[in-house]
Ligand SMILES: Nc1ncnc2c1ncn2[C@@H]1O[C@H](COP(=O)(O)OP(=O)(O)O)[C@@H](O)[C@H]1O
């Protein structure tokens with residue numbers, strides 16, 4: 001889906017985001033027949049009371065209407081099909097899908113058995129909780145790192161650097177955004193993971209304080225595959241998305257507002273914190289959710305770096321784990337060999353859960369945007 | 384209220400070196416104190432020179448109007464007085480700007496403290512994206528001039544001082560962007576006053592306002608002297624005549640004439656000034 005952010009009609013950034021509902025695109029369907037053509041054709045004044053559509057126009061209008069509903073139809077189709085596929089899993093697993101943590105396809109050699117009228121391999125049990133935890137925690141790491149870095153990078157590009165350099169850095173952000181996720185995955189496996197596990201994480205683990213929350217940094221550091229590496233790679237993947245959006249946002253902060261803050265004797269940091277960021281705060285939230293959506297749904301890189309361990313909760317921040325998206329892609333092959341189709345059905349239900357999660361992230365962002373714009377202002381207003 | 388700009392130089396009232404003697408000034412004002420003056424100040428950006436050797440004094444507790452055709456360098460001059468041009472690429476200056484015996488471009492001067500003492504209000508109201516109350520005390524907070532619990536009282540008293548309080552008493556936590564342009568400009572004045580400046584620089588503060596708002600801003604400015612020393616750039620000669628005691632006429636980066644407002648604006652010595660003040664020149 002395409003999300004177009006238009007701020008005060010002056011400038012817009014177009015970024016594509018999976019499952020983004022903040023600003024759904026739409027084809028403008030207002031007033032398709034404007035009558036000018038008729039005036040020329042019919043050689044009489046256009047009636048302001050009635051709109052007369054010649055046949056061709058009517059067809060065009062209906063075709064455009066159809067096109068404008070296409071994205072919605074596609075979404076409904078996907079959700080419907082996914083739900084249909086997931087039905088057997090929903091029937092068998094029930095609430096257990098959301099409360100248990102085993103992820104076992106069962107024995108594919110034994111004869112299938114039937115529960116609630118659904119055939120499935122004996123011993124099959126699917127509980128999605130660890131995958132939800134994995135998905136949320138990798139995305140959380142990514143967002144916590146990416147948002148401040150992106151804001152900082154965008155501010156520096158817009159305000160501090162000479163025009164040429166900032167143009168070049170902006171371009172390189174866009175190039176970074178275009179790097180395929182499998183390349184990020186390779187880099188994570190071959191470079192970042194080993195580097196972290198050899199040089200960084202043992203040190204952190206040794207010196208982290210053993211107090212609640214921070215003790216997630218203690219314990220065995222593993223071989224470099226797992227939660228932390230996945231989160232870091234994800235953050236790198238979403239920084240270009242968030243930073244380039246923020247760059248466009250900060251460009252729209254009026255110089256007059258910034259100068260007002262400087263004239264009061266504020267430091268550069270205070271100018272950024274009191275003027276720049278509040279000025280575009282709702283846009284920053286939107287940008288962050290775009291990034292979050294990407295992180296939640298990112299598949300290939302995480303499948304390569306996470307260690308693909310299902311069925312257990314990560315013990316600390318270095319643990320191997322998996323996410324919903326990564327599990328779907330790495331297990332689909334073997335799931336297709338399940339003659340009862342129950343495994344595939346469970347993966348489909350997992351897909352539904354992922355869809356619901358990105359939807360909730362978007363709704364949460366809407367809520368935040370509303371709260372923020374209550375005290376501050378929409379971007380570009382005022383001066 | 385007056386804060387030492389440079390810790391190693393003592394500041395104090397500066398008697399007697401205000402030199403208008405050749406400008407037919409009456410005896411009373413020859414003893415004026417001068418908190419702010421420029422000495423042979425030349426300013427430019429990169430290769431261009433915008434202002435040429437300007438020496439101008441701003442007598443304490445008075446309003447000085449800077450007038451001149453568009454593009455003659457009034458804003459640039461004003462922004463040099465609180466180092467706002469420091470941020471502009473290619474900015475250079477020669478000569479000095481002296482505030483309370485200290486050259487503000489001296490290495491020992493902290494521009495942030497300087498801007499607290501020399502406040503500035505711009506042509507267009509520029510409230511910050513925060514509540515009205517937070518706008519007023521934003522500078523106070525940034526400089527840690529008051530305790531958190533006193534902020535509301537400060538905001539209220541500043542808004543009362545600019546005459547805005549009654550209109551917005553129940554909207555202190557609302558966005559400033561819903562105020563009218565004139566109210567926004569009064570808010571910006573309140574914000575600038577809240578940090579307790581001794582000099583206030585105004586760059587065409589009423590240029591974007593309607594006549595009613597203009598007159599309320601004007602009466603506020605007039606009420607701020609003699610507590611503050613005010614320098615106002617205005618393209619509105621009637622306004623200069625209404626509120627200013629002193630005036631300076633700039634033309635093409637040169638200071639052509641300065642002195643008492645009545646003299647410069649009504650009975651100028653120079654032909655260019657006369658052309659300008661009689662409306663024969665833009
Ligand atoms: N940042 C800048 N870089 C280069 N030239 C500038 C800059 N700011 C102003 N100028 C030039 O300085 C001259 C004076 O401008 P300004 O001080 O704004 O005039 P005024 O306020 O009297 O209308 C103008 O010719 C303008 O183009």
Ligand SMILES: [Mg+2]
Nearest residue numbers: 457458459586
């Ligand atoms: Mg100007």
